[in-house]
Amino acid sequence: MSETVRLVCPSGRKHAELWGGYLLAALGVLAIALDPSHWANITLGVLLLLLGGGLAAHGHLVVKTPVLEISDGEFHYRRGKYEVSVPFGDIGSYYLLPGGVRSLGLCDTAGRPKRFPSLRSRRTSRAYLPLTGITSPAKVEAFMAMAGIPPRKRSLTS
Known part of the structure; x- marks a missing residue:
């Protein structure tokens, strides 16, 4: 892309x-x-x-908003100083976690959730990237469709 x-x-x-x-x-x-x-x-x-x-x-x-971007063959997530970059070819599908603060999870080509380092430099890792509570799931789905990433329920590997 x-x-x-x-x-x-x-x-x-x-x-x-x-x-x-x-x-x-x-x-x-x-x-x-x-x-x-x-x-x-x-x-x-x-x-x-x-x-x-x-x-x-x-x-x-203090309050930083998340930015999702796909360019130069990589998926980028930025929120303030925290940044995650994943090669586009390593992403097989995505899923959205509902709740007060919506989150985006990415799966590898085998359908397993990808792990990301914690946002607050803790030792733990997480399987999702936090978005904001008023982020529309339809907008995220449209963004991922434009990028060519299928939802997990329609993934070929699930």
């Missing part, structure tokens, strides 16, 4: 965190603007500004 196929997973928690931070900061400005002569309004406004700024900064810096 010479062209690049890419899927960026949406992150609802990040958007909620960002908008919550912006809302708290706006409430802080509003509290100070209503009555800047009273110390309680200034204290409340400064606290709301600090909390909103911290929440918005955390939303921008």
Whole structure:
């Protein structure tokens, strides 16, 4: 496959965190603007500004969304600094794990689940790659179909 196929997973928690931070900061400005002569309004406004700024900064810096990409004959998974690369020929099929945080599992050509190193540098390994909870299974299925990877239930080797 010479062209690049890419899927960026949406992150609802990040958007909620960002908008919550912006809302708290706006409430802080509003509290100070209503009555800047009273110390309680200034204290409340400064606290709301600090909390909103911290929440918005955390939303921008800490929460990383997963990216699935197939290019140059390799499958790439990136989430922040964590990256997994698997040669395209080693992937036989895929499966999706349902739940609060959806996950993508890859199987080798014999139908066995592939193992990946842990996301947090622990000694354990996992057989799946975490996506986000609001990632649509239909989008993942469409991405994998464009890449030419069959689902596990329709795999020739299962």
